[in-house]
Amino acid sequence: MNLMLPLSVFSKLQMYMTLLWIIFLSGCQNTEEKEIVIISTNDIHGRIEQFSKLATFVKRIKEEHPNVILVDAGDRFTGNPYVDHAKEKGFPIISLMNDLGYEVGTLGNHEFDFGQKILRARINDATFPIICANINSSQGELDSIPPYYIIEKDGIKLGFIGLVQTGTDQIPSTNPERLKDITFDHYLDKVEDYKPLKRQCDVLIGLTHLGVDKDSILATQMPELDIIIGGHTHTLLETSKEINNVIIGQTGLKLQYAGLTILKFTKGKLTERSYQSCLIDTITRVDSCIARKVNYFMEQPEFKEVIGISSLPFKSQESIGNIVTDAMLRSTVSDFAFYNQGGIRLSALPQGDITLETLLSIEPFGNHIVLHDLSLSDIKALILNRFNQDGHVIDLYVSPGSYTIIQDQQGKGTDVILKDRNDRPLVEKASYKVALNNYVSIQYDFPDKGKGLHTDISIVNAMVDFIRANTPLAPTNKRTYLSPVK
Template sequence: MNNRMKTIQRKTWAVITLSVIVLLSWTSCGTSRKQALVPQEPKMLHILAVNDMHAAIDNFPRFAFIVDSLRALYPDMLLFSGGDNQTGNPINDQYSPKGLPMIELMNALRFDVSAVGNHEFDCGPEGFRLLLEKASFDFLCANLAPPTGKTYRILPNKTIKMPNGLTVGVTSVLAINTGGIPDTHPDNAVGFTFYDPFETASKQLAMRDRCDVFIYLNHLGFEEDMALAGQLPKDAADLIIGGHSHTKIDNEQFHHNILITQAENKLKYATLITVKVNPDGTKERHMKLLPVGKKGNEQATVRAMVDKYNDNPAMKELLAEATDEFTSYEQVGYLMADALRDGTKTEIALINHGGVRIEQLSKGGITVRDVYTMDPFGNESVLFKLTGHELKALFIAAWPLDEELPIYPSGLKTRYLFAPDGTVSNVELFMPDGTPADMDRTYTVAMNNYMASVYKYEHQDPGTGLFQPTAENMIRYLKALKTVPSYRNEQRVELKK
């Protein structure tokens, strides 16, 4: 082959090689540009949240239908509770073991996680531990430590990996009172150690960087949740899902760029929360309050479960007839105080506002179920001998502990006087006929053991436990009374501001 032909061949192969390189380069660049032009899709998170259900088992069939309907739209939707699942329905509260119906119903609906509320402790330390073992979902509380040597299935936080790749971090803090425990009888919290919820919440920020979405599922109260949002760094959390204060939040509440929600109580509502996580990391958060308590379609399986729980003839026993309806906590509280005074044969009986769990009682038949609904805690009667001065000290000490709500008395009338700053400056005591109480005299006084344990005031008599449940005392009282008079115009407490 001559030199001219060799030169032509070399040039031809050079052109071919260059063409291949260019073609491959175009193909590669074309693929890269095509990938760059395809936008990444945002990732969605849906959460349905309730709080303070207080054993409202009769609303569960409707709630289950709503949950199923939403899961048909959002198969990966999370189901959260903000705590206080227990206490409020005698079918649940008097069940053996106490509180199990609520746990079984929550299992049936496939709850993902629940905050620990103060009323979770109402089952007692061992009862609470049993319910934790029965639950197929996790309970969260970061600001408690269980009794030494005891295992409680309570986590400080939890990470949930969603099918779409999102990582959801959840933690929880629980409100504690001035006594350093949640609002429950002190005996129910024996051995537990509780820590400041705000300091604990700040420490939980350590898990923030491991999550795409970071949530506080608190049992703290709406005002406290707002305060927490204010103390956290801006954008430190995406959501605070709350409980404890029974606040109905029906529009979006952002504080320090944190969305705060709460859905009142007793399964009247549920909050549907949507979080859209964009490819650049920004988030869009929205909430909608959904009515649950209204009548509508129900889930058949859960309806059968609730009907089985409710099939309890003992709860339907008729005790007495009310000649008029009761329309306030005050009226029901007076009835409970009268029953306590009669059963203990004391001169005075006292019922704290928090011990009265219903504000309405219909005219007509009063049943065993009604009694355990108004007085669900299993409290027992305690007898004291207190002077008028000691009684006055009790009322003043109780006011801030009872969320600035009065004690309901029997055999006594009270007048609260207030300082300009809103604190109680004095409580005047009167006998039922309106004459001033003898402050130097010693009176026999009955109250429940929660009041006896929690109220801190100067008194000599340590009290005598009567081993007499206040609810059982009420049942005996109503059976003997047969006809309950009207309390519509009864006024034993005056708040003079």
């Protein structure tokens, strides 16, 4: 008796069994639980000293979890002279991020501080994409930026949408001179455009540089998001904030912490989400290879040049601001100089050597001096408009003399009493010669906004000349005051 099946029947049976096996395996795959971990950073501000610690943290997490994604929510630049004033500005931090294996990042407002040409070069250097959905840059030197990026890990698709903050002038908080031919949309205006992206992904993530309050609004308006990984406000969320069933995370600033988001899936569906900020600052066993590279970037001798000496510690940002405005005054022989609080990135200065590194840490933006001819009422408008727009906080440091802002019962500034170096109140005259930095000259509201004479005197060079001529330096008296609310 011949029990052998015809070849055609055997082939069909074999094909049928193979198909059943594939279906079985597919079913097993859908029922198995999967886990994806996202490590996030934001507002690094050039803090490359922390990268050897971050590398250790990333290595530990990858040893425990097979599917790890490393992302950044913007402001990689501005805050460390070894990054901001490297031969190729910004390159050290991008190089280190490449080494650690970042997979996606978004734009922060400080990404524009070096101008479009340099930003484009750093984006090209990165081995990971930079995304932003509310920028229109195709007509600028920067070229087009993709709005989103999809990463697939272990069969799970994660969509990342990039967003950057804009102010009342509808641009990010940077020097507008560096945004030529670029426009920005309000972040909420892009919500409807990217809601359909949810259908292409298993998880939809906002990678934003908006700040926690705006992230909360975004979560309310876009429930399609599962997670928002944010930045900009330097807020440390030790655990997630949940709004409208969207979890929000942010890690403070300067790589003191890293975010850890754990996503769990069953049958390809997201079933669990958790977020926590993990302390990086206290890690002692650092990655030696990354540490050597960081040391190389930080051993450039030109940054160690001693410019002068501080005979006493400078304990407030205003005391440092007084150095800046005194230097601006000396370099231009002006009647007054003003400098904005946000343009000074150190809040204290120890007693001892003042190096070029110190000055570049105080003023990392590369700003220059702009001269204006202003009346007394123009100067008052400059001070009051900013005070009333900025939450009733004094913003402008001054040299010489001092000023006091008069407030009404609601705290609104109504007048300014300005005094000269001899403590005499200023009187109205034809005009005063006033030195501002280019950011204040263009961005602040006052009658001569944007009409000043641009000089080739950089703020840093003005400080170098002033400190060399006046070393040793000691803190000067406070110069800005608020009257009690009446």
